[in-house]
Amino acid sequence: MALSSELLARIHAEIAAGGGFLPFASYMERVLYAPGLGYYVNGLRKIGADGDFVTAPELSPLFGATLARWFAPVLDREGLEILEFGAGSGRLAADVIMGLEDAGVSLKRYRILEVSPDLRQRQQAFLVNRLGSERMLRVEWLDRLPEEPVRALVLANEVLDAMPVEVFAWRDGRVWQRGVGTAEAGLVFTDRPAPPGLDAAVRELQDACGPWPQGYVSEWRPAVGPWLRAVAARLEQGIIWIGDYGYPRRAFYAPERVTGTLVGYYRQQLVLDPLAWPGLMDLTASVDFTGVAEGAAAAGLDVLAYAGQGEFLLGTGLPALFEQSVAGKDDPREIMQLAQQVRMLTLPGEMGERFQVMVLGRECELPPCTFPDRRERL
Numbered sequence: 001m002a003l004s005s006e007l008l009a010r011i012h013a014e015i016a017a018g019g020g021f022l023p024f025a026s027y028m029e030r031v032l033y034a035p036g037l038g039y040y041v042n043g044l045r046k047i048g049a050d051g052d053f054v055t056a057p058e059l060s061p062l063f064g065a066t067l068a069r070w071f072a073p074v075l076d077r078e079g080l081e082i083l084e085f086g087a088g089s090g091r092l093a094a095d096v097i098m099g100l101e102d103a104g105v106s107l108k109r110y111r112i113l114e115v116s117p118d119l120r121q122r123q124q125a126f127l128v129n130r131l132g133s134e135r136m137l138r139v140e141w142l143d144r145l146p147e148e149p150v151r152a153l154v155l156a157n158e159v160l161d162a163m164p165v166e167v168f169a170w171r172d173g174r175v176w177q178r179g180v181g182t183a184e185a186g187l188v189f190t191d192r193p194a195p196p197g198l199d200a201a202v203r204e205l206q207d208a209c210g211p212w213p214q215g216y217v218s219e220w221r222p223a224v225g226p227w228l229r230a231v232a233a234r235l236e237q238g239i240i241w242i243g244d245y246g247y248p249r250r251a252f253y254a255p256e257r258v259t260g261t262l263v264g265y266y267r268q269q270l271v272l273d274p275l276a277w278p279g280l281m282d283l284t285a286s287v288d289f290t291g292v293a294e295g296a297a298a299a300g301l302d303v304l305a306y307a308g309q310g311e312f313l314l315g316t317g318l319p320a321l322f323e324q325s326v327a328g329k330d331d332p333r334e335i336m337q338l339a340q341q342v343r344m345l346t347l348p349g350e351m352g353e354r355f356q357v358m359v360l361g362r363e364c365e366l367p368p369c370t371f372p373d374r375r376e377r378l
Contacts (some may be wrong), residue, residue, distance in 0.1 A: 004279045021192055055088055081110065093123070109140065110138055167262060260285070302360065305359040
């Protein structure tokens with residue numbers, strides 16, 4: 001609470017300096033990433049059963065093992081390294097490295113770009129314990145993208161959803177920018193006419209996906225394009241694997257989705273008030289995967305694949321890995337636990353449909369797969 005109070009005081013000062021208005025994208029940037037105080041950098045427990053949310057790698061080691069097994073032929077053939085953005089607890093890195101080793105692939109290097117000093121320390125401690133000192137010689141941490149061109153498999157699991165969003169409202173045929181102001185009770189939402197860039201972007205979305213009802217509220221994420229351009233500028237050859245919750249554009253901005261997708265997570269609970277507990281809860285909004293595809297094309301990348309997470313995992317080897325994992329096991333509880341993990345990862349009512357997978361590439365072909373090609377939905 002002391003951390004949150006200090007962060008809140010800074011936000012109040014910034015709102016006052018802005019004449020009583022702080023754009024929500026700026027607010028989200030502060031509460032997630034303000035040095036020493038933001039949610040991802042303040043040292044509080046975030047990921048896992050005792051944190052605020054659980055990611056697919058935390059749910060089951062079969063997730064990372066499936067990725068490793070599918071990408072193994074490409075990594076081996078092309079000699080690619082791996083660059084992971086925002087590695088969370090480090091579990092995905094460990095599972096991928098071990099999975100590649102099981103597949104007989106000698107990985108040249110595994111680099112992690114992590115902006116949170118706290119998470120970096122936790123990743124290092126976890127990976128040393130899990131991998132041992134010899135394997136750790138191939139693991140490096142970065143503060144920013146490499147300066148030199150890279151030939152890599154880039155992993156971005158639940159990265160885009162944490163990028164700040166502009167929140168907008170559609171009223172009387174006008175676009176309003178939603179921001180944060182102050183009132184006697186604390187922080188409140190307040191609107192002003194949208195600046196030209198946001199206004200133009202939202203009108204394009206309304207033309208493509210509307211008409212929207214009066215009072216329609218949603219989000220637009222301006223950081224995706226610049227992020228893709230930055231990664232593409234360094235990627236000489238390779239693949240970018242993106243996994244996140246989201247929708248194709250027409251589903252994201254459907255007229256019936258009148259309140260958008262912005263929510264918080266605190267102690268495994270959904271929080272509908274994005275202004276509650278600054279710095280103490282995660283803030284997230286779904287991903288417009290059509291926008292990702294457009295940004296990729298503008299950055300000179302090919303969209304190689306798009307599918308639901310369940311379809312992707314079932315088509316890239318998860319069933320076979322599950323069978324291997326339960327072979328010879330005598331404890332029915334352990335078998336049931338692994339089966340439950342597979343259900344959580346793949347069923348439409350769980351993570352299987354809500355989470356989407358997009359694969360981008362440059363001068364690189366995908367391994368053989370049997371998951372459906374859903375790119376027409378974009």
